Amino acid sequence: MPLAAPHYTGRLFFARYYRASRIFAASPVCLITRACVAGSAAFAPLLFQIISYFRFLVRSGNAHGLHSPFVFGLYAHVINHTGHFAAYEAVEARRRELLTDPTRIQVRDFGAGSRTGAGRQRRLRDIARTAAKPPKLGQLLFRLVNQFQPRTVVELGTSLGLTTAYLSAANSRARVLTFEGCPATAEVARETFQSLGLANIRLVEGNLDDTLAPTLATLAEPVDFAFFDGNHRYEPTLRYFEQLNQHRSEHSVFVLDDIHWSGEMERAWEAIRQHPDVTLTLDLFYIGLVFFRRNQPKQHFTLRFDHVVDKVLEASIRLSS
Numbered sequence: 001m002p003l004a005a006p007h008y009t010g011r012l013f014f015a016r017y018y019r020a021s022r023i024f025a026a027s028p029v030c031l032i033t034r035a036c037v038a039g040s041a042a043f044a045p046l047l048f049q050i051i052s053y054f055r056f057l058v059r060s061g062n063a064h065g066l067h068s069p070f071v072f073g074l075y076a077h078v079i080n081h082t083g084h085f086a087a088y089e090a091v092e093a094r095r096r097e098l099l100t101d102p103t104r105i106q107v108r109d110f111g112a113g114s115r116t117g118a119g120r121q122r123r124l125r126d127i128a129r130t131a132a133k134p135p136k137l138g139q140l141l142f143r144l145v146n147q148f149q150p151r152t153v154v155e156l157g158t159s160l161g162l163t164t165a166y167l168s169a170a171n172s173r174a175r176v177l178t179f180e181g182c183p184a185t186a187e188v189a190r191e192t193f194q195s196l197g198l199a200n201i202r203l204v205e206g207n208l209d210d211t212l213a214p215t216l217a218t219l220a221e222p223v224d225f226a227f228f229d230g231n232h233r234y235e236p237t238l239r240y241f242e243q244l245n246q247h248r249s250e251h252s253v254f255v256l257d258d259i260h261w262s263g264e265m266e267r268a269w270e271a272i273r274q275h276p277d278v279t280l281t282l283d284l285f286y287i288g289l290v291f292f293r294r295n296q297p298k299q300h301f302t303l304r305f306d307h308v309v310d311k312v313l314e315a316s317i318r319l320s321s
């Protein structure tokens, strides 16, 4: 007995402790606490974006008070252009097709969505809904390319090729180089280009970390227009920016996607704004525009794009005149 007692006591203590901990784990207090912790982890990025959006709204303006003729013209006639281009219809028809496509593909994700690059199955319709830029932003990129008529366009992050299609259709004489790491996604993008009859696109498959610099090194001409929509993290964004910065001209335009998507992206955007080669930046919340025009003071504008406030103001001005 003297030998068995401590053993028995230990087992009894463990059994009671285990039962008590199970009862506590199932208790409403613990369940509510766990739900709050899990909920706040999932809610944190959304909360960041909401706060970021309100900060943007406080700082933002519209065409009134824009003293730079270049920025005024760009904002009034290109960014806020509301007319229709025939090319929009074909790209949107392809988007509608993809949005109803239940086909599953094996996705390899290198971006901020995954830390491992591990594969997982995703439906084309879900990728079209979540990864592709919405029509308004795709069409804004179309108008920017149409305005600046770049000869060499680079897109980091092709996905299903919908934004690439807008970049390509805006200037059929341009050479569009688009980079995608996931082979199955790249395959669908190729189908997008073929179905739309877009012949000026070259898709470079592989991790941007390995493909961007060597591909840029083969270019004989500068990159006139670059759209950053690949890896939404601080370090890669700045690294790709520096690599492209080596291959641009004074007239190049860089567009960065999701500049307020996360703290990392806001820091990357801030670093690019402060970059010594950058002279003009426009923050449209969803995207940021970067210019390198010489002989002008460093300027930054925070401008509302497609915002309900400006639509109401415009309508009331039209009614009163």
Ligand SMILES: C[S@@+](CC[C@H](N)C(=O)[O-])C[C@H]1O[C@@H](n2cnc3c(N)ncnc32)[C@H](O)[C@@H]1O
Residues within 6 Å of the ligand: 108, 109, 110, 111, 112, 131, 132, 133, 156, 157, 158, 159, 160, 161, 162, 163, 164, 179, 180, 181, 182, 185, 206, 207, 208, 209, 229, 230, 231
């Ligand atoms: C947001 S999606 C691009 C959406 C596309 N620009 C559009 O608007 O339709 C980002 C894409 O970048 C790719 N990507 C992310 N990091 C990458 C990397 N390091 N190398 C290559 N591709 C990458 C992902 O596989 C994904 O398809």
